[in-house]
Amino acid sequence: MQTIYKYLECRSFKYAQILLKKMSLLKFYPIDVTYKIIDDKPVVMLFGKALGGHRVCVVDEDFEPYLYVIPRNKEVADKISKIQVDDKGTPVQVVRVENVNKKYLGKVVNVLKVFTKLPKHLLIIRDVIKDWDIIELITEYDIVFVRRYLIDKNIIPFTLTDVECEKVDMGFKVSTFKIKEIKQDSDEIFETPKILAIDIETYNPNGKGIAPDVNPVLMISFYGEDFKKVITWKKFKTELDYVEFVDGEVDLIDKFKEIIEKYKPDVVCGYYSDGFDFPYIQTRAKKYKIKLDLGLDGSELKCFKRGRFETAKLVGIAHIDVFKFIKRILRVNLDTSMFGLNDVAYELLGEKKIDVELDNLAKIWDDEPEKLSKFCEYNLHDSYLTYKLLQKSIANIIELVKIVGLPPYDIIRMGFSQLVEWYLLRQAPSYGEIAPEQPHSDEIRRRRSLTFKGGFVFEPKPGLYKNIVVYDFRSLYPSIISSHNISPATLNSEGKGEQVPLKDEYYWFSNEEKAFIPTLIEDIVKRRMRIKEIMKEGNNALLEARSQSLKILANSFYGYLGFYAARWYSMECARSTTAYGRFYVNKVIEGAKEQGFNVLYADTDSCFMSLEGKTKQDAEKFADEINEGLPGVMELEYEGHYPAGIFVSAKAGTNGAKKKYALLTEKGDLKLRGFEAVRRNSSQIAKEVQGKVLNIVLKEDDKEKAMKYVRSVLEDLRKKRVDNSKMIIHTQLTKDTSDYYSIGPHVAVASRMKALGLEVGPGTIIHYIVTSGGGIIRDRSKLPEEVKQGNYDADYYINNQVVPAIEKIFEVLGYTREDIAEKEGQKKLGEF
DNA sequence: TCCCAACGGGG
DNA sequence: GTGTACGTTGGGA
Numbered sequence A: 001m002q003t004i005y006k007y008l009e010c011r012s013f014k015y016a017q018i019l020l021k022k023m024s025l026l027k028f029y030p031i032d033v034t035y036k037i038i039d040d041k042p043v044v045m046l047f048g049k050a051l052g053g054h055r056v057c058v059v060d061e062d063f064e065p066y067l068y069v070i071p072r073n074k075e076v077a078d079k080i081s082k083i084q085v086d087d088k089g090t091p092v093q094v095v096r097v098e099n100v101n102k103k104y105l106g107k108v109v110n111v112l113k114v115f116t117k118l119p120k121h122l123l124i125i126r127d128v129i130k131d132w133d134i135i136e137l138i139t140e141y142d143i144v145f146v147r148r149y150l151i152d153k154n155i156i157p158f159t160l161t162d163v164e165c166e167k168v169d170m171g172f173k174v175s176t177f178k179i180k181e182i183k184q185d186s187d188e189i190f191e192t193p194k195i196l197a198i199d200i201e202t203y204n205p206n207g208k209g210i211a212p213d214v215n216p217v218l219m220i221s222f223y224g225e226d227f228k229k230v231i232t233w234k235k236f237k238t239e240l241d242y243v244e245f246v247d248g249e250v251d252l253i254d255k256f257k258e259i260i261e262k263y264k265p266d267v268v269c270g271y272y273s274d275g276f277d278f279p280y281i282q283t284r285a286k287k288y289k290i291k292l293d294l295g296l297d298g299s300e301l302k303c304f305k306r307g308r309f310e311t312a313k314l315v316g317i318a319h320i321d322v323f324k325f326i327k328r329i330l331r332v333n334l335d336t337s338m339f340g341l342n343d344v345a346y347e348l349l350g351e352k353k354i355d356v357e358l359d360n361l362a363k364i365w366d367d368e369p370e371k372l373s374k375f376c377e378y379n380l381h382d383s384y385l386t387y388k389l390l391q392k393s394i395a396n397i398i399e400l401v402k403i404v405g406l407p408p409y410d411i412i413r414m415g416f417s418q419l420v421e422w423y424l425l426r427q428a429p430s431y432g433e434i435a436p437e438q439p440h441s442d443e444i445r446r447r448r449s450l451t452f453k454g455g456f457v458f459e460p461k462p463g464l465y466k467n468i469v470v471y472d473f474r475s476l477y478p479s480i481i482s483s484h485n486i487s488p489a490t491l492n493s494e495g496k497g498e499q500v501p502l503k504d505e506y507y508w509f510s511n512e513e514k515a516f517i518p519t520l521i522e523d524i525v526k527r528r529m530r531i532k533e534i535m536k537e538g539n540n541a542l543l544e545a546r547s548q549s550l551k552i553l554a555n556s557f558y559g560y561l562g563f564y565a566a567r568w569y570s571m572e573c574a575r576s577t578t579a580y581g582r583f584y585v586n587k588v589i590e591g592a593k594e595q596g597f598n599v600l601y602a603d604t605d606s607c608f609m610s611l612e613g614k615t616k617q618d619a620e621k622f623a624d625e626i627n628e629g630l631p632g633v634m635e636l637e638y639e640g641h642y643p644a645g646i647f648v649s650a651k652a653g654t655n656g657a658k659k660k661y662a663l664l665t666e667k668g669d670l671k672l673r674g675f676e677a678v679r680r681n682s683s684q685i686a687k688e689v690q691g692k693v694l695n696i697v698l699k700e701d702d703k704e705k706a707m708k709y710v711r712s713v714l715e716d717l718r719k720k721r722v723d724n725s726k727m728i729i730h731t732q733l734t735k736d737t738s739d740y741y742s743i744g745p746h747v748a749v750a751s752r753m754k755a756l757g758l759e760v761g762p763g764t765i766i767h768y769i770v771t772s773g774g775g776i777i778r779d780r781s782k783l784p785e786e787v788k789q790g791n792y793d794a795d796y797y798i799n800n801q802v803v804p805a806i807e808k809i810f811e812v813l814g815y816t817r818e819d820i821a822e823k824e825g826q827k828k829l830g831e832f
Numbered sequence B: 001t002c003c004c005a006a007c008g009g010g011g
Numbered sequence C: 001g002t003g004t005a006c007g008t009t010g011g012g013a
Helices: A002-019 A073-082 A119-129 A145-152 A249-263 A277-287 A322-328 A341-349 A358-367 A371-403 A414-430 A441-449 A474-484 A517-533 A541-561 A571-595 A614-626 A684-698 A701-716 A745-755 A794-812 A817-822
Strands: A024-038 A041-050 A054-060 A066-071 A083-087 A090-104 A106-118 A136-138 A161-168 A175-183 A195-202 A218-223 A227-232 A243-245 A265-270 A302-306 A310-312 A317-323 A463-472 A598-603 A606-610 A636-651 A655-663 A670-673 A729-732 A765-770
Touching: A024 A054, A024 A145, A041 A145, A066 A073, A066 A119, A066 A614, A073 A083, A073 A090, A073 A106, A083 A119, A090 A119, A119 A136, A136 A302, A145 A414, A175 A670, A195 A277, A195 A371, A218 A249, A218 A277, A218 A371, A227 A249, A227 A670, A249 A277, A265 A371, A277 A302, A310 A317, A317 A322, A322 A341, A322 A371, A341 A371, A358 A371, A358 A598, A358 A636, A371 A414, A371 A541, A414 A517, A414 A541, A463 A614, A474 A541, A474 A571, A517 A541, A541 A571, A571 A598, A571 A606, A571 A614, A614 A636, A636 A684, A636 A794, A655 A684, A670 A684, A684 A794, A701 A794, A729 A745, A745 A765, A794 A817
Parallel strands: A054 A175, A195 A265, A227 A243, A265 A317
Antiparallel strands: A024 A041, A024 A161, A041 A054, A066 A106, A066 A136, A083 A090, A090 A106, A161 A175, A195 A218, A218 A227, A302 A310, A463 A606, A463 A636, A598 A606, A636 A655, A655 A670, A729 A765
16 A cells, blocks of 8 residues: 555656656666665665766665565564664664565565665664574575665666656766666667776885885876876976876875866776775875765775775776786686786787886985886886776676676676676576575585585696697586586476486486576577677677676586575585586597597596697597587587697696696697796796796707706806896785794894894885705895895705706606706705 | 695785 | 675695
């Protein structure tokens, strides 16, 4: 009754408005969504770009928070509507309860839809109800309010949206309209958002870690279409026309605000700007009491940090941390395992950072400002690379925005499982499904204790091989889930289904009706196939990106089913999926052996084999034959041919290491997997030797030359002919020296630096060289400037740095660790 | 062998 | 803001 009354009131009001011609129709692309409590009511605010190019905000005051309860008897509804609790002096109650029919894990159920006044009341109500034994389940109380709005209203960000509205003034920076009706009829996408990339350089005196409380921002660069600028507060002579000078750091921050205000970007991006640039600027601004009120509603920049989760948010502008998206999502398509801007830009763009000695910036800033031009170029170039990287990944991001239905701000900060979960949550209402509850601590603990067998691994025989072909089964799991109807709803349920190829467990999945999850996967797989079909007529970067995103999402479903925090978690489904996976990979291996290929290595979804005199055409034909025997959408891809490759042994024993190999591509590049003996904090000499050895072995196929090279390096090390600078090990201090329980070399050095009056604290990178002499290593670790050229501990560098980086490679070539030493005419190397 | 600290990205 | 959650790896005990 109340609902009907409200509806009529609304209709008559709307009618009156239209008569008075106050209403207008607005078409816009939503970019960012948030909400605020105004007059004790939640108000959803959608910021976006209107057709015509101006930025707008539309607000909706008529959306109510709700949750679902599955009751065990008829009294529950009544009992719930009578709940009266107190929240810090404010009474909280249920607004109303509706009876609805829904499905829970495929089964039809009667559900109570419980409405409250404010979003946070849902959690309070849930706390009251959760232990009642007259309820079966309480769920969806923790769906983020604005996401609930987008799902229920069927609004996809970056997609053209029609709004019937009325202009209002809420004091925002953009025209604001009150929504009477909102809907999306078209699937037209906002393809050309205005993007602004930013990057900062900070004062960072030699060896010091990052300390925003102490060290100022020196320069800020901006890069957009037809826009480049560097602002700095030290004046010097320069020919760079994009450099602009201000009087100090305060002016720098003011100018930063001004540029963003004037440029009016839809998207702001940086590289690790969630964890560095924005929080750094915020800390500096706070120090000067400058308000960073860049939000389109006048709100300030918000930076959060909780554990590893760091983020920076600007209301109305989509802040994209390019690093985060690449590291979390795009990484599956990258060869690099290093996610610094330099490595990523090199792989994706073929461009590198400008090579400057960043350690010298502080000194040059203080003493030789005339040399700052180079650093301004460097600063701008980083923004340029970030801009280019976003340009390269924006199609992927937008595709995920389209499928998952959340704003880019959310999408780029999500991992695979979250993307799947929000895709499921978005789709659930269309299938009449309500979501399972998120697991709580006990359940999480229980789930984490369960394990399951992963993919099948055919262990490689360590060795150097020629003419390797690689097959890839990357869509294996999604296609298995789809074609075998794997889902919590069909598990061991009524109806026929074949038994999963597992020895000690008996699962089957009913194939009478396609379930929720397999349907969605099939949808994605088919969507991708359609795109691939179009791509055959002519390749296109946009379609490629769309196909890539669909693949990413499809591939994430299986991991999701076995992920402890998933709502639609099912250990049985995860186990069955991998069981089928092992079954099919083994089928490929057996087939290859029969045809005379030499199977070198297989892991989960890929298979490596050498041609053994066969041709590349034979290899492609083999894939076709396998494909003919595969059910449904399953497909084996011929990934490519590599002229040479090396598989090395695992750390212990002689078995081949999983995921540890180097391949030489037909273009002549090295494709490295798992050679982690060389890390960022390894000495330069170790990195150098590993790279060179792999190059000689794979490109020139000359193991003697490689051995000769290594011997000469070891000889140089012993004869103290290697420059000290290649010996420096860099390790970051993460807490105060006194807080360390175990004193590693870097901690010992840091303590001594402190004693010398040097400023050392959390974040400081300690550079040290291990010098020769007796006793434990930490006592022999010295600051580089304390060490005379050549006074390093050659044995330490040989045994702990250089040899570990290459020994596995030489083992494959038939040399032992001792061989390297003996032939050199020196004493044996240390224990191994 | 197990367990805990380090590390990532940024300057 | 109906939240805020790492995941891997190496070294030392």
